[in-house]
Amino acid sequence: MHADPGTDSPRPLDADALRRALVEGPDAPYTSLEIVEEIGSTNAESIRRAALGATDRSVLLAEYQASGRGRLGRTWTAPPRTQVVVTVLLRPGAVSPTLFGWLPLVTGLAIRDGLVAAGGVDATLKWPNDVLVDGRKIAGILSEMTTVPGDGDFELRLPALVVGVGINVSLTQEQLPIPHATSLALAGGTTDRDAVALAVLEALARRHAQWRRCERGSGSSVSDELMTEYSEACSTLGAEVRVELPGGIVRTGRADHVDREGRLVVVTPDGELSVAAGDVTHVRPAGGRWGG
Structure with missing residues (x-):
């Protein structure tokens, strides 16, 4: 106890x-x-x-x-x-x-x-x-x-x-x-x-x-x-993010929106990436909002 x-x-x-x-x-x-x-x-x-x-x-x-x-x-x-x-x-x-x-x-x-x-x-x-x-x-x-x-x-x-x-x-x-x-x-x-x-x-x-x-x-x-x-409450949207995906894969880009399945859609140099599971870090905030 x-x-x-x-x-x-x-x-x-x-x-x-x-x-x-x-x-x-x-x-x-x-x-x-x-x-x-x-x-x-x-x-x-x-x-x-x-x-x-x-x-x-x-x-x-x-x-x-x-x-x-x-x-x-x-x-x-x-x-x-x-x-x-x-x-x-x-x-x-x-x-x-x-x-x-x-x-x-x-x-x-x-x-x-x-x-x-x-x-x-x-x-x-x-x-x-x-x-x-x-x-x-x-x-x-x-x-x-x-x-x-x-x-x-x-x-x-x-x-x-x-x-x-x-x-x-x-x-x-x-x-x-x-x-x-x-x-x-x-x-x-x-x-x-x-x-x-x-x-x-x-x-x-x-x-x-x-x-x-x-x-x-x-x-x-x-x-x-x-x-x-x-979306209005989410400080991730519009921020530059680093995404650690299962399997040790890392991608960076701008968090654009959340889709109807609840996935985070990130615009990367290689195109859009829909993230269903992963660890997201804010690299640079959106519009002065800092999200951690």
């Missing part, structure tokens, strides 16, 4: 207040919300719970996550009660798998929305879903998919998606997990974790609902509205 955080640590999240705002009531966006003191991984636990029948739009928060993981297998951890660590379980139902590739981007947009609304900082996105403040990473996001047994007597398995987020709130410079990270405290924002958790979960609910509506409104394709709103 992790050492007791002691009396000088930040106060715990207010589970009752968050449930009242997010779970209780006829129009509540979530079906359940639980906060645990310590866990290995909120994503791993949510995947386990999905197999046991956990409901769509159930929320799991942790005061301390011992084995947090980020994109590309990177670790993402911090001292107890210095982050907002949360995973949302989604059972997408009729949503076409062609839209699944946009879920990480939509989630990044939601975290950006929540931090702008309640965090007191000007957050931007680096493709696909790194949330940045002053060019430094303030949040990590990991979306994962599994399959779970469907209802009824048939041996049908249905997709379940877990969206995990870790937001640095009160970390000091010495506590940051990576050198080019930051926290709300270091960026001059709020350190009220309840306010951050509430705003982020409300934003996630709005953006995930918008993502689900694409199935009905855009014929299994991301909507123009969602593409536009993501």
